[in-house]
Amino acid sequence: MKVIVADDSMLTRKIVIKYLAPLNFEAIEASNGSEVMEILNKEENLPNLILMDWNMPEMDGIEVLEEIQKNARLNRVPVIMLTSESDELSIETAMKAGARAYITKPFTAEQLVETIKETIR
Amino acid sequence: MSKILVNDCDNPTINAITNFMSSKAEIINRPFSRDLDITEFDMVLLGADGDRETILDKLKHIRYGARFRNIPILLLNPKKSRDQKQFPFLTGAASILSIEEPPEALAQMLQGYLMPSRQPKKFEMEYLTPFIESTKQVFSTMGSMTTNYKGVYFKNDYNLLGDVSGIIGLSGNAEGMVVITFYWDLAQKIISSIMGVEEEEISPELINDGVGELINMISGAAKRYLSESPYLFQLSLPTVFVGWQHEIGHPEKASVAVLMFDIEEKSFAIQVSLTAKDQQNRR
Numbered sequence: 088m089k090v091i092v093a094d095d096s097m098l099t100r101k102i103v104i105k106y107l108a109p110l111n112f113e114a115i116e117a118s119n120g121s122e123v124m125e126i127l128n129k130e131e132n133l134p135n136l137i138l139m140d141w142n143m144p145e146m147d148g149i150e151v152l153e154e155i156q157k158n159a160r161l162n163r164v165p166v167i168m169l170t171s172e173s174d175e176l177s178i179e180t181a182m183k184a185g186a187r188a189y190i191t192k193p194f195t196a197e198q199l200v201e202t203i204k205e206t207i208r
Numbered sequence: 209m210s211k212i213l214v215n216d217c218d219n220p221t222i223n224a225i226t227n228f229m230s231s232k233a234e235i236i237n238r239p240f241s242r243d244l245d246i247t248e249f250d251m252v253l254l255g256a257d258g259d260r261e262t263i264l265d266k267l268k269h270i271r272y273g274a275r276f277r278n279i280p281i282l283l284l285n286p287k288k289s290r291d292q293k294q295f296p297f298l299t300g301a302a303s304i305l306s307i308e309e310p311p312e313a314l315a316q317m318l319q320g321y322l323m324p325s326r327q328p329k330k331f332e333m334e335y336l337t338p339f340i341e342s343t344k345q346v347f348s349t350m351g352s353m354t355t356n357y358k359g360v361y362f363k364n365d366y367n368l369l370g371d372v373s374g375i376i377g378l379s380g381n382a383e384g385m386v387v388i389t390f391y392w393d394l395a396q397k398i399i400s401s402i403m404g405v406e407e408e409e410i411s412p413e414l415i416n417d418g419v420g421e422l423i424n425m426i427s428g429a430a431k432r433y434l435s436e437s438p439y440l441f442q443l444s445l446p447t448v449f450v451g452w453q454h455e456i457g458h459p460e461k462a463s464v465a466v467l468m469f470d471i472e473e474k475s476f477a478i479q480v481s482l483t484a485k486d487q488q489n490r491r
Binding site: 095096097098099101102105142143144170171172173174175176191192193194195 | 345346349350399402403404413414417418420421424425427428429431432435440443444445
């Protein structure tokens with residue numbers, strides 16, 4: 088299983104990868120939305136999951152979601168938003184843009200793993 | 209009665225200060241010490257008769273001893289100096305005063321610095337309480353750390369008080385800025401606790417990044433509490449400053465609330481300046 092971990096914070100990427108260790112995922116790190124699109128367009132074997140922040144430089148998480156939804160090859164890859172944007176309107180916006188699940192920061196390992204298991208079931 | 213700590217001042221200066229202030233404050237004269245906790249004092253007066261590097265080093269340690277509390281640190285010069293105005297800003301001191309000032313003027317200035325900070329108004333607690341709660345939540349969830357809120361005071365500038373500070377701009381229905389500021393050792397301890405590794409394994413780069421992410425998480429969690437209020441805001445990307453000789457701009461007339469916290473006897477602060485667009489009607 089392969090997962091893209093996209094967040095402009097190195098700390099959050101490291102925490103997520105640490106929390107994912109029991110799932111034996113191969114993690115690919117991205118620090119902004121443009122890097123996520125580069126990885127998706129380059130990889131022959133698409134990742135099984137994308138864990139993505141909202142507020143990132145260059146291209147934010149919602150813009151990436153919109154690009155993914157427009158692309159028939161990419162829109163099968165489930166995206167879980169992992170973000171500080173915690174209000175109801177933000178959650179609704181991301182789910183409408185195509186996110187499969189939404190986790191707000193701060194988050195626990197249990198929350199992350201449970202949400203991933205439900206999403207890729 | 210207020211307590212003033214006088215550090216490294218000569219006898220004529222101490223006598224003059226005692227004459228001006230003895231009816232208003234208890235004057236305690238002690239030589240400078242690097243590890244002094246000064247939180248029992250209401251003001252510190254440091255003799256500024258020395259080379260700049262030595263004074264800077266002393267100010268740094270007094271600042272650590274102040275633990276982000278509202279304790280003005282004033283430099284006292286035996287004579288009027290030509291760089292009197294620039295020096296305090298560069299050093300983090302509140303001001304530099306000269307013992308050659310007219311006694312009444314000097315006494316008035318000192319009394320001004322002893323004025324207690326005002327209490328927060330009801331509308332200010334509406335937006336400050338979510339930041340207090342979200343701060344506790346972030347440290348508890350991410351680092352299993354208990355955060356104790358120690359109180360709030362107000363200031364009119366945005367001097368960064370710590371060694372490393374994360375800043376996030378807020379815009380939308382409410383506009384402003386939130387800053388988290390740490391002394392380096394606590395920042396290192398927190399990031400190592402979040403990562404679950406030894407402090408020595410944490411790089412300065414990860415600490416800087418982590419401080420930015422902490423203020424991002426705190427502001428985001430506060431946003432949820434404020435979503436039904438006039439203080440709903442949009443988050444910008446965080447910026448991190450390393451070093452304490454920085455002052456950043458903030459909206460004119462907006463006061464800056466300093467929320468003080470302790471984690472295991474070590475202190476940090478969150479500075480919040482937030483103005484709702486309809487705030488004029490709410491005062």
